[in-house]
Amino acid sequence: MMPASGVGAGEATREDVEKAVVEWLRSELGDPEITGSDNFLDVGGHSLTFLRLNGYLGATYGVSLDQRTTYDDELAAAVAAMRPGEQNAT
Incomplete structure (x- = not known):
């Protein structure tokens, strides 16, 4: 689990990463209405999207x-x- 205050050594907060995930998915899936309260599969995510998103987050x-x-x-x-x-945890 991530610390409540941030990621790793505190370089980015959990909120920063959540925002990045939402923005990445909005761009990738072409849906500007995606929010943090949405479900990944319900907005059109699939296994390849998951792998690409994890690659982005890892890098x-x-x-x-x-x-x-x-x-x-x-x-x-x-x-x-x-x-x-x-990377690519399952």
């Missing part, structure tokens, strides 16, 4: 999403459950 923030949480819960919950330093 940018050094974190990765948990696949089950991302598929089952809101985007905000998926961000809260991220793990530092892992």
Whole structure:
């Protein structure tokens, strides 16, 4: 789990990462209405989108999403459950 105050060594807050996830998905899926309370699968995400998003998060923030949480819960919950330093976690 990520610390409540931020990611890794505190370089970015969880809120910063959540915003980045939402913006990335809006761009990738062409849907400007996506929010942190949406479900990844419900907005059109799929396994390839998940892998690409995790690649972006790993390269940018050094974190990765948990696949089950991302598929089952809101985007905000998926961000809260991220793990530092892992790529393409399942």
